[in-house]
Amino acid sequence: MSTQTLATTQTGAGGRRTLRRVLWGAQIFLAAFLLFASALPKFAGQAEAVRTFEEIGWGQWFRYVTGAVEAAGAIGLVVPRLAGLAAAGLIGLMAGAALTQLLVLEPAWALMPVGFAVVFAAVVWDRRAESREVLRSLKR
Secondary structure, rough: OOOOHHHHHHHHHHHHHHHHHHHHHHHHHHHHHHEEEEEEEEHOOOOHHHHHHHOOOOHHHHHHHHHHHHHHHHHHHHOOOOOHHHHHHHHHHHHHHHHHHOOOOOOOHHHHHHHHHHHHHHHHHHHHHHHHHHHHHHHH
């Protein structure tokens, strides 16, 4: 291997490690946010959560389903083998949240789930090898 190739490989590996560390920080932060600031208030029946789901119009059962998806996604984000798959599922949740904000609630707040979805997409990309392995193991 030439010196140039070796230097490029080492730089690429270092950059990937840095990206992984940055994403881990974001994953931990977003997992904590999803669990403590979003899912738990839904489960506890916080007045604002109840009012929001009344305004959405799908009933309070949907508040519990949304909270369960958020909690499961938060846990999955901090399990390395599951992080990519959890992030993929959370992209779907964030798409629904953004649409709900745009069409039913407060359009300006749609930017927050869109921003989260961008981070989740980076996690999906970064964890694609682990996700493939998990999916392969399910086929066996």
